Amino acid sequence: MSNFIGNDGEERRENARWQRMLQWLVDEHGMAGDEVNLRVVGRRAQDTGGRGLFALKSCQPSTTLFTIPAKAMITVKTLSTIYPSKTLQVLNPVQLLSMHMFLHRPTGDEDSGDPVFGPYISTLPRDFGSHPLTWMLASTTKHALHEVLTSSLPPASHAALQTIYTRFWEDWKAVCEYLKASPAVVMLSSKHDVKQSQFDTSSRHLQDHFLWAWLNLNTRCIYYRLNVDQSAQENMAMCPILDFANHASLNSHIIPVMPNSLFSPVPGSRKSGKKTATMGGDYMFISSGRSIQEGDELFLQYGAHPNRKLFIEYGFVNVFNEGNCLGGDFIGEVDLQDILEEMFEKRGGSVGRWMKGVLEEEGYWGDWTVHSSPTPAHPSYRLMAALRLYHIVPESTHSVPRNAEELVDAWRRVLIGQEERVSEANEQAWRKSLLRICEEIIGRANGGMENLEGELTTLKTKRTPGWLDWMAGNIQLLWREELEVAEAVTISVRSGEEF
Numbered sequence: 001m002s003n004f005i006g007n008d009g010e011e012r013r014e015n016a017r018w019q020r021m022l023q024w025l026v027d028e029h030g031m032a033g034d035e036v037n038l039r040v041v042g043r044r045a046q047d048t049g050g051r052g053l054f055a056l057k058s059c060q061p062s063t064t065l066f067t068i069p070a071k072a073m074i075t076v077k078t079l080s081t082i083y084p085s086k087t088l089q090v091l092n093p094v095q096l097l098s099m100h101m102f103l104h105r106p107t108g109d110e111d112s113g114d115p116v117f118g119p120y121i122s123t124l125p126r127d128f129g130s131h132p133l134t135w136m137l138a139s140t141t142k143h144a145l146h147e148v149l150t151s152s153l154p155p156a157s158h159a160a161l162q163t164i165y166t167r168f169w170e171d172w173k174a175v176c177e178y179l180k181a182s183p184a185v186v187m188l189s190s191k192h193d194v195k196q197s198q199f200d201t202s203s204r205h206l207q208d209h210f211l212w213a214w215l216n217l218n219t220r221c222i223y224y225r226l227n228v229d230q231s232a233q234e235n236m237a238m239c240p241i242l243d244f245a246n247h248a249s250l251n252s253h254i255i256p257v258m259p260n261s262l263f264s265p266v267p268g269s270r271k272s273g274k275k276t277a278t279m280g281g282d283y284m285f286i287s288s289g290r291s292i293q294e295g296d297e298l299f300l301q302y303g304a305h306p307n308r309k310l311f312i313e314y315g316f317v318n319v320f321n322e323g324n325c326l327g328g329d330f331i332g333e334v335d336l337q338d339i340l341e342e343m344f345e346k347r348g349g350s351v352g353r354w355m356k357g358v359l360e361e362e363g364y365w366g367d368w369t370v371h372s373s374p375t376p377a378h379p380s381y382r383l384m385a386a387l388r389l390y391h392i393v394p395e396s397t398h399s400v401p402r403n404a405e406e407l408v409d410a411w412r413r414v415l416i417g418q419e420e421r422v423s424e425a426n427e428q429a430w431r432k433s434l435l436r437i438c439e440e441i442i443g444r445a446n447g448g449m450e451n452l453e454g455e456l457t458t459l460k461t462k463r464t465p466g467w468l469d470w471m472a473g474n475i476q477l478l479w480r481e482e483l484e485v486a487e488a489v490t491i492s493v494r495s496g497e498e499f
């Protein structure tokens with residue numbers, strides 16, 4: 001979904017859908033919708049993405065903003081009353097929730113025909129044309145614009161896009177197979193075209209419906225505890241009203257209050273004292289520790305995600321002004337997976353493989369980053385560990401040394417804090433490597449920004465979507481972040497900072 005502001009007619013339709021959803025929440029689910037219990041409104045946001053959530057009245061810190069009844073949320077629990085129990089064994093929670101929205105995607109400007117969640121599903125964004133995953137799927141059909149955009153991404157963002165593309169396909173295949181084998185479930189769909197389908201995964205039309213559903217889930221679901229196991233996959237909900245809240249990186253105005261987690265005894269196990277948890281329940285959202293003024297946009301912090309994750313998963317980035325990353329005022333991060341992998345690959349065969357094996361064994365393979373903040377700009381501990389190992393033998397060494405175990409032990413002693421460094425020479429060598437890596441990042445970031453600018457000039461001779469400038473600006477910012485973080489780390493290394 002883009003933050004390209006739609007026309008007045010669109011805005012009127014969106015407001016009407018919001019009103020119908022409120023009516024449904026109050027009439028069918030008993031939500032308290034008076035001005036004391038519902039203190040927010042969803043409407044167009046000028047500065048952030050599409051629509052946002054705004055305060056209807058000023059309020060004190062820690063005021064209840066709204067409470068969503070448990071049965072008004074789309075969850076594994078509420079869907080379990082609609083689908084055969086077998087469904088929950090075949091599909092994982094992401095697949096199940098996406099499938100439900102897929103079966104009831106609104107057609108054009110119409111409302112969703114879902115008899116259970118229709119008024120809520122009708123408020124979901126209709127268009128995800130600006131989302132990178134849409135570009136990735138479309139670029140397989142050689143759409144010039146989409147190809148240009150996906151190939152203009154910094155390597156780590158491109159790799160992250162590949163990963164969500166794979167996730168999407170796995171989920172799509174699972175849902176397609178399940179529906180092919182479950183005609184009775186297909187008949188629950190409120191969509192004529194879906195009911196007539198053969199469920200071929202390569203159908204562009206069906207893929208488009210599923211992409212819409214999957215992206216809605218991916219960009220809008222919230223953690224909601226349904227399982228005693230805090231990390232269980234089913235702990236998620238599509239939650240009306242809350243899902244209008246846009247992200248802010250520093251302050252969350254909205255605090256989710258986990259529903260009652262009452263622990264009750266497992267039947268027949270009183271003596272053993274074994275307990276089970278009754279999870280779920282109405283979901284309350286309160287304001288944070290500062291007061292809110294009427295008309296303020298209320299933000300939610302989606303998580304402390306780096307920009308590449310926000311971009312690939314949610315389709316936007318945290319904006320910063322030129323120089324903010326360099327100066328440490330913005331928390332910038334660069335992922336160096338591709339550069340480091342290449343470095344280890346280029347070490348003569350057996351040495352590279354040996355080092356990779358050691359890093360994997362010790363849990364230090366991958367997730368190598370540099371950061372602009374907190375200052376001084378610095379490499380992550382994992383990156384320092386990998387670079388120290390890289391330089392445990394001179395770069396000219398092409399075979400695994402006889403005293404390999406001894407060398408790795410010296411490296412391990414640094415890892416566990418027994419020693420500060422492997423050796424002075426090792427310390428000098430990895431710092432020098434880091435400077436070389438930063439130089440490479442700076443070079444390719446400058447190239448990436450220039451290249452995108454050139455491509456856009458060519459593209460703009462054709463008809464382009466309204467979100468293009470905004471998303472191109474976001475990609476430029478991803479590159480600028482890489483550039484400034486690398487510059488800042490270079491300054492730190494040159495000035496002899498200890499990390």
Ligand SMILES: C[S@@+](CC[C@H](N)C(=O)[O-])C[C@H]1O[C@@H](n2cnc3c(N)ncnc32)[C@H](O)[C@@H]1O
Pocket residue numbers: 001002003047048049050051052125219220243244245246247248313314315316317
């Ligand atoms: C949970 S929804 C928020 C409501 C959404 N803006 C809407 O119109 O329905 C998440 C989506 O909103 C947009 N978004 C959220 N926070 C944003 C921000 N700070 N800047 C730009 N877009 C944002 C992104 O498109 C994201 O995928």
